Amino acid sequence: MPLFEMKEPSVQAVAAPRRVSRFVRERVWWLALLVVWGAVVGFSLEVQVARIREQSIQVGIEGARNMFRMVMLTRNWNASHGGIYVPVTPETPPNPYLEHPRRDVTTTDGQQLTMVNPAYMTRLIASMAASDGGVEFRLTSLRPIRPENIADPWERQALERFERGEVETTGVEHGPKGEMLRYMAPLKVQESCLACHARQGYKLGDVRGGISVTQRFAPIEATTRAGIRQTSLAHAAAFAVVFLGGWALLEALRRRWLELDGKIAELEAAHSQLLQSEKMASIGVLAAGVAHEINNPVGFVSSNLSTLKGYNASMIALLERCRTGEATEADFAAAEFDYLKDDIPALLGESRDGLDRVRKIVADLKDFSRVDQAEWQEADLNAGIECTLNVVWNELKYKAEVVREYDPALPRVPCLAAQINQVVMNLLINAAQAITERGTITVRTGHDDALVWIEVADTGVGMPPEVQRRIFDPFYTTKPVGKGTGLGLSISYDIVARHGGRIEVTSVPGAGTTFRVSLPLAGRPAESA
Template structure:
């Protein structure tokens, strides 16, 4: 005899002998007893959809029905298409919500054809599972909202620190602009006096040309030339104009550096930038903070254009340069160096200041940590700098010892593998 196939007995249904009752086969009572042991509800239906058996777990779903109506009540829980779909494909899965808010997962199976065979419907109470999933979803949504609020707060802190830095530098920038504007204004006053004298002499010449005897006004003209010192005006006027032009160019340069320093695309697009230009514009903007006690040295290497957010890196340079200046008590040196190694560029900013103790180095990039007196620092400068550098896929390290200054070294990838250029 061939081996039995899965889901079948080894009884030959065409053989009358084999169709005789076999004590080894379970009776309907045995199957129903097994159903009663199950924690899930089971409903059995004829091939035409007429229910004929349900276990206690299934009947518990429709408690309160009149006697004998529980089978119909269970069948009524199924959507209209459930049995028809199970008849076509052999199975149907769905989920229903009872009147008491319990959530039940329903699996309907069909075996047989031509109206014969039967259905088995399994009911699984998933109310607790569903509640846990909803709770997890609610917590996930709350977490997303919290992350969004944190991201917003972080962006606000970034802007607040940037505005605080700009406010701190405003007086210095104003001073740097006032110097050239001051002597341009003074030169314009002198130029006005020169023009007054020149126009007076020109008018005297015009009167002499119209007079019957021009020689009669020669003495007056010579007196005016001497009084207004035309020879000095002739020699001083080109120098005065050159100084004024230089002052205007200095103001133009400061404004251009300020624009370069604060450059920011609205969509924060990444672009190729010259880091040396960013360093120079930043130094120019904060020069009023540095020049009275810092000797600045530059040791620039040959850098390629770097894919970055220029204004954010400029803020990093500004924070570190200002910290270097603040670390120098009276007079010292700050050295800015750059170079390339493999597919990265590096920028180091080293000072000869008081240095940073080892225990402070462990916390120097923590938000709101500062060694400055109250009201002198927010404690966000280096923390935001660290975040910006990490956002660029780079790293920032500090090496220092008390009394021997400090060196901040920034490494950045030349290209961002996951970013497109503007």
């Protein structure tokens, strides 16, 4: 695998509308809102229809209740006068069920009169109401004196409820004339009633019957249908207006969202290219330093190999003369065997040290990039800082002395180690660039029960407050044009934020700067990173 592998941003990944949900992109999902709105309107219509029906019935019941009150007023008026006398006619014959000594009287001029008590008067008025085709009512009882006043099944149930304490009964019943609205209220025994009903065993306050009021339900139903028709039209209009207006609004928002997503995709593509440029710039700096660090041991290994090659040629030539018998004692005296015994091991040892140095640099680069780590793992931050120092050593060694103050008990932290190493590299390079003359860079680590932290402090020029407030803004830099993109600290800030941590800065102009990176020991799930 190449040591530095840079991939071009995926055009498809940039262009895909990731922020616009399926609900916005696909109009078919809007039907869900239509269903919800239809359910709301339907529920409202159902409630309104039920209320209209209830109100219509209540109006009819109130009319029956008023009829009952009027009948009771006339009965009470009659009873308060002890009955009234009317001329005897075919329509008002003497009441055969009234036992009274003065039921029938004759006036001085020979006019025949008969007494009309409250019950008889109720029956006469009810007959007139029935013949008029309006509301019907009648007097009924469980123990009537007049057999025709016997209660029907509905009235019997109502009378039984009255004896249990109910004050009125209503209902809709199907009859020969269609649906009928029925109302009934009790008649209680009063003092004036005992003259006729005491022999039946009634006492004062007993329920001796009731007045049943019946009216056709068709007019009420017609009024109800008209109200339902009006409220249905109103609900249909509200449904259509909100549906059309909401659909138009969603359509407008959809267009705006898609346009906005396209702009964001373009910005992301530009941002990705800038990040790529920043990565390439960082890799360029890193590669230059690594090349310098590798060239030194490779150079003296190459020099040593040249020397060893010369020694090897001389030894082979001497051995060849010995094989042919041409070698003399002078040749052996000229060969500096004692010197070679000391110099060859030294050259080999020095070359081995150089190759070990190269291998160490390559291992540090691998640990720095952690190309084998694609998921979160518990990392040793002290080791990561150390390998990062080795990788960027060429940028530091000429500018500052590096002081290490590591916490030996630093716990391992769940993280993406390569990204944390990138943050440390950015902070170290910024620290070196902030030092104008040779200074000191101090790297510290520490922890408490919840956090671990890394501090990079320098003795550089420092920053005024107005610069400190903007150093994490993308593209903000105090370096000359062409010397930086202003993305290094912004990228570092994003990396630390994705790890659930924070990065803070304290700086005094002329006295240096300290960056502290704090990471939670609990870590964050890879999905949220």
